[in-house]
Amino acid sequence: MNQTSTVPEEDLTDAFRVFNDLSEQLIDSFTVLENRVATLSAELAATREARRREAAKSAQLTDRLAKLLAALPGGVIVVDGAGCVQEANPAAGELLGEPLRGEIWRDVIGRAFQSDTAAGPDVYLHDGRAVSISTCPMAGEPGQILLLQDVSETHQLHERLARHKRLSAMGEMAASLAHQIRTPLSTALLYVSHLARPNIDSGDVTMITERIRDRLGHLDSLVRDMLVFARGGSSESAEIDVSELMQDLRDAAEPMLGADFELDLQPEVAGRAVRGNRDALLGALQNLVVNAIQACGAGGRIEIRATAISDEEVALLVCDNGPGIPEDIQDRIFEPFFTTRGAGTGLGLAVVQAVAHAHQGSVWFESTPGGGSSIGLCLPTSGRAGFGTSVTQ
Numbered sequence: 001m002n003q004t005s006t007v008p009e010e011d012l013t014d015a016f017r018v019f020n021d022l023s024e025q026l027i028d029s030f031t032v033l034e035n036r037v038a039t040l041s042a043e044l045a046a047t048r049e050a051r052r053r054e055a056a057k058s059a060q061l062t063d064r065l066a067k068l069l070a071a072l073p074g075g076v077i078v079v080d081g082a083g084c085v086q087e088a089n090p091a092a093g094e095l096l097g098e099p100l101r102g103e104i105w106r107d108v109i110g111r112a113f114q115s116d117t118a119a120g121p122d123v124y125l126h127d128g129r130a131v132s133i134s135t136c137p138m139a140g141e142p143g144q145i146l147l148l149q150d151v152s153e154t155h156q157l158h159e160r161l162a163r164h165k166r167l168s169a170m171g172e173m174a175a176s177l178a179h180q181i182r183t184p185l186s187t188a189l190l191y192v193s194h195l196a197r198p199n200i201d202s203g204d205v206t207m208i209t210e211r212i213r214d215r216l217g218h219l220d221s222l223v224r225d226m227l228v229f230a231r232g233g234s235s236e237s238a239e240i241d242v243s244e245l246m247q248d249l250r251d252a253a254e255p256m257l258g259a260d261f262e263l264d265l266q267p268e269v270a271g272r273a274v275r276g277n278r279d280a281l282l283g284a285l286q287n288l289v290v291n292a293i294q295a296c297g298a299g300g301r302i303e304i305r306a307t308a309i310s311d312e313e314v315a316l317l318v319c320d321n322g323p324g325i326p327e328d329i330q331d332r333i334f335e336p337f338f339t340t341r342g343a344g345t346g347l348g349l350a351v352v353q354a355v356a357h358a359h360q361g362s363v364w365f366e367s368t369p370g371g372g373s374s375i376g377l378c379l380p381t382s383g384r385a386g387f388g389t390s391v392t393q
């Protein structure tokens with residue numbers, strides 16, 4: 001016998017209602033999910049579009065930068081932390097020669113630049129062009145950006161301008177020069193006329209000849225100073241050992257100075273060299289020694305000193321314990337023809353300055369009224385020992 005159990009009708013109705021509710025909830029959740037997917041897809045598409053636009057923009061920037069680098073008249077080189085050239089524009093290639101990219105910067109320096117000449121902060125290429133190099137570190141990564149500029153024309157212009165200035169200074173001072181020459185010349189002529197006297201004895205002849213020689217010597221050194229000043233030093237150039245130069249100065253100065261002087265060579269100048277004209281430098285330093293002797297008088301103390309200012313510069317100084325330079329004339333002492341001495345030409349320090357400039361250096365002085373003076377030349381050392389390291393490290 002089959003026995004069927006019957007589910008009460010209200011239970012079935014409840015079950016259907018629950019089922020319906022659940023179905024509706026599911027449909028709602030699905031709709032929410034569908035909407036969310038649509039929103040996310042739209043956001044993704046927008047992000048993709050933004051990225052695509054950004055990529056296009058940065059490609060455009062890179063392209064613009066490359067064009068800019070190619071168009072720049074100056075050389076640009078990017079050196080990485082290991083000292084290797086990463087980037088170089090055509091102007092850099094034209095200055096330094098190819099290849100550049102991938103090369104070690106130190107090797108490029110050795111290959112492209114003259115090792116023993118420097119024009120102040122600038123360096124010379126093998127073909128004679130002068131190049132100024134400035135560096136700036138890369139932001140956020142090791143390495144440097146180097147900017148190179150051909151400054152040969154600027155150098156020539158500076159030289160021409162300096163020469164014009166010197167010539168116009170000489171023009172202005174022509175009258176004073178005529179006076180400077182006339183005095184020793186007329187003295188010499190006077191002595192010559194004494195020589196023509198009848199019955200002159202041999203002692204007088206010797207004495208007068210000596211005086212004539214002295215006056216002519218004065219004229220000779222005056223004319224030599226004028227020429228050095230007009231040329232702006234000298235164009236001849238050789239490697240000069242600083243210690244040897246100072247020893248030469250000592251030998252030249254010793255007969256004038258006697259025992260009251262000292263030569264002080266600081267150890268860091270050993271092996272240092274400058275490039276230029278030995279005679280011009282020696283002459284300039286001798287002018288300083290003569291000034292020191294004239295300032296000190298008898299019993300004065302004079303020191304000739306060579307010292308390093310930096311890796312790339314030395315100072316050659318003459319120091320005395322004389323009366324010092326009065327403050328009110330300190331800014332005039334390098335002017336041609338400025339003198340406070342009756343017999344002076346006022347060319348001594350002008351020549352020193354012209355020689356210093358001709359060697360890409362400068363003059364330096366320190367003087368305390370009543371406390372002596374130190375006057376000298378600051379000169380770049382040749383070889384630029386620190387050059388390679390400063391740009392690759």
Ligand SMILES: Nc1ncnc2c1ncn2[C@@H]1O[C@H](COP(=O)(O)OP(=O)(O)OP(=O)(O)O)[C@@H](O)[C@H]1O
Nearest residue numbers: 291292295324333339340341344345346347348349
């Ligand atoms: N060591 C020094 N101490 C004090 N004053 C100095 C010293 N050196 C130079 N001067 C001053 O600077 C002036 C200019 O010097 P500079 O050597 O150019 O010419 P000068 O010595 O007068 O003449 P010149 O050297 O042509 O015979 C001097 O007249 C002097 O007043």
Ligand SMILES: [Mg+2]
Nearest residue numbers: 287291348349
């Ligand atoms: Mg002098």
